[in-house]
Structure formats: structure tokens, C-alpha cells
Amino acid sequence: MLTQTTTRVLEPSDLDAALAVLDREPVVNAFVTARVRVAGLDPWRLGGEMWGWYEDGMLRSLCYAGANLVPICATDRAVRGFADRARRAGRRCSSIVGPAEPTALLWRLLEPSWGPAREVRARQPLMVADRLSADVAPDPYVRRVRKDEMDTIMPACVAMFTEEVGVSPLAGDGGLLYQARVAELVGAGRSFARIDEHGQVVFKAEIGAATADACQIQGVWVAPEYRGRGLAAPGMSAVLRYALADVAPVASLYVNDFNLPARAAYRRVGFQEVGTFMSVLF
Incomplete structure (x- = not known):
């Protein structure tokens, strides 16, 4: 069976569907989710476009295209769709940032037309904490x-x-x-x-x-x-x-x-x- 896929710029009416994708990974997506919850999907208020990747009519992946280009819950097929759109639009961002695997693929696809980069930081550990360690007392002067x-x-x-x-x-x-x-x-x-x-x-x-x-x-x-x-x-x-x-x-x-x-x-x-x-x- 062939899966019908497409990418398009999301509109304010797509907000609930976009939030459902963002909420799949609340920690990883915190940067974009925070912006969307304040500004919605209006490009002027959001500071960029939100691209959506659809499979069989369902929104599966996102890509924030503003000062940063950020793949969100992006499958390989979605990344290729986003790369095609980004290549056609030309580079407007100052960085590409996101989870390492989809970001690396996105950069491999865009580098021939967007490169060279000033710097590539291929491994940046994502760290989380939900409690204070008993080993380090908080600085009382901060x-x-x-x-x-x-x-x-x-x-x-x-x-x-x-x-x-x-x-x-x-x-x-x-x-x-x-x-x-x-x-x-x-x-x-x-x-x-x-x-x-x-x-x-x-x-x-x-x-x-x-x-x-x-x-x-x-x-x-x-x-x-x-x-x-x-x-x-x-x-x-x-x-x-x-x-x-x-x-x-x-x-x-x-x-x-x-x-x-x-x-x-x-x-x-x-x-x-x-x-x-x-x-x-x-």
C-alpha cells in the first residue's frame, strides 16, 4: 500500500493537532511548545512558520522554521519532506537544532545547498532532573x-x-x-x-x-x-x-x-x- 504524504504550513486552526504532536515528548520539545502555547501558530506572533508532515491525512511530525530550524517528532520521511521545503525556501535561520538523529539527517540533506556551517556540534547530551541532589547544597547567594x-x-x-x-x-x-x-x-x-x-x-x-x-x-x-x-x-x-x-x-x-x-x-x-x-x- 502507498501512504499518501504531504507537508504544509500549519494555520492557527491546526493548533490542537500541533500541540498533540508536541506533547508526545514534553521535555525534548519544551522550547517550541512554550512558544506555541504563548503565540499559537500565527507566523507573525510565533516568529516563524510551523511546518506539518501528514501521512494519510494525520499530522505526524512538525518542523519549526524561524530563527532556528527545529525538527519535532520527525521520522526520516518527514525530515526529507522538511528538507525539500527548506531547500526551496532558502536558508533564513541562524541554526538547526534538535534531537541528534533527525537533525543530522536534515543537515546531510541541506548541507549541499546551505553549507558550509560555521560550526557543527554533533553531540550535545540532553540532561534532566526532577529532584535536588543531597550532595550539593544550593548557593544561598544565587x-x-x-x-x-x-x-x-x-x-x-x-x-x-x-x-x-x-x-x-x-x-x-x-x-x-x-x-x-x-x-x-x-x-x-x-x-x-x-x-x-x-x-x-x-x-x-x-x-x-x-x-x-x-x-x-x-x-x-x-x-x-x-x-x-x-x-x-x-x-x-x-x-x-x-x-x-x-x-x-x-x-x-x-x-x-x-x-x-x-x-x-x-x-x-x-x-x-x-x-x-x-x-x-x-
Whole structure:
């Protein structure tokens, strides 16, 4: 039997069907699910299109096509359909990111027309925690960043982003979008830091994507002069405590496989590796 398949841009009326796909893997899909639950499927509000892959009239897989290209619950056939659409549209994203297997296939199909990438991070362990470890006490000095501390936290955020991604978030629009995102997280009470008596950020992290089922910790950073002093694990323990108490029953993050100190610190705090992400950076 031949299976009838098709891809198309989803419309606001497809919201329930899209959420049903996203909810199949609430931790893995937290980033996109959080956006969809706030913005729906209207491309202007969502910041991109949501592509759907249908088999015999049923929505099976998704692909978010915005600043990132993100395959969601994507089978090999769906990835090939998404790659065809992405190739025709041309590259508009700054990265491809998602579960390693479908992301790797998507990149293999797109690389001849989209390549070369600036960097490919093929293995980024996905880690989750649903409780605090008794082995690491939360840093009592890590707290929520106040709205009047934007000038204090912003340089640390820029330093973290530049170090992690390899380009400054201030490029292009002068950092307006990035500053707005930082301000959004501060305003929502999801930006955390340890700030010393001189007003310097020693440690920081944010709870980025958040749904009722899961949240994602991001932007973990220790000031270079404070590294090697054992601040990362207690700082992460403090952020995890806030996340589990105030945001969602499960917290996740993904980390570069070569960052062995970070992976060890996260494991000490209570995170376990449950999967692998992949990122292609342009």
C-alpha cells in the first residue's frame, strides 16, 4: 500500500493537532511548545512558520522554521519532506537544532545547498532532573535578578552568549532583540545570578523555555576569574531548586559533549543524561 504524504504550513486552526504532536515528548520539545502555547501558530506572533508532515491525512511530525530550524517528532520521511521545503525556501535561520538523529539527517540533506556551517556540534547530551541532589547544597547567594539590575546582568549575558555561540548577540541590530529577550526573562523572574559586593556577576543562569510539564535551564556562566572555585554546582543547585519549586516538575538542559567540567557539575546536582541534541550553527 502507498501512504499518501504531504507537508504544509500549519494555520492557527491546526493548533490542537500541533500541540498533540508536541506533547508526545514534553521535555525534548519544551522550547517550541512554550512558544506555541504563548503565540499559537500565527507566523507573525510565533516568529516563524510551523511546518506539518501528514501521512494519510494525520499530522505526524512538525518542523519549526524561524530563527532556528527545529525538527519535532520527525521520522526520516518527514525530515526529507522538511528538507525539500527548506531547500526551496532558502536558508533564513541562524541554526538547526534538535534531537541528534533527525537533525543530522536534515543537515546531510541541506548541507549541499546551505553549507558550509560555521560550526557543527554533533553531540550535545540532553540532561534532566526532577529532584535536588543531597550532595550539593544550593548557593544561598544565587537569587532572582531584579528589573533594576538589567545594566548589571546584561554584560554577563553578552559574554556568555559570545563565548558559547562564537558571535556577539549585539551584531546586526545592535542587540535590541537579545536585550529584549534578557529583559523578558528578568521580568518573568526566570533570570538568576550571584552578584558580589562590587556589583559583578559571579554566576548566572536562566530558566528559558517553560511549560506546565518541563522547563529548560540555559545560559549557565561563571565569570572567568571565578572559575575553578566550585561555584557552578551550588549555583546550578540553587537555580534547579527555583525551577522545580516555581516553574515545572522537570528541568532540562543540553550541553556540549566536550564540556566535561559542566557535565560533571550537572550530574553532581542531580541531572542525568537521557538523550542527545545536535546543533548546526551558521
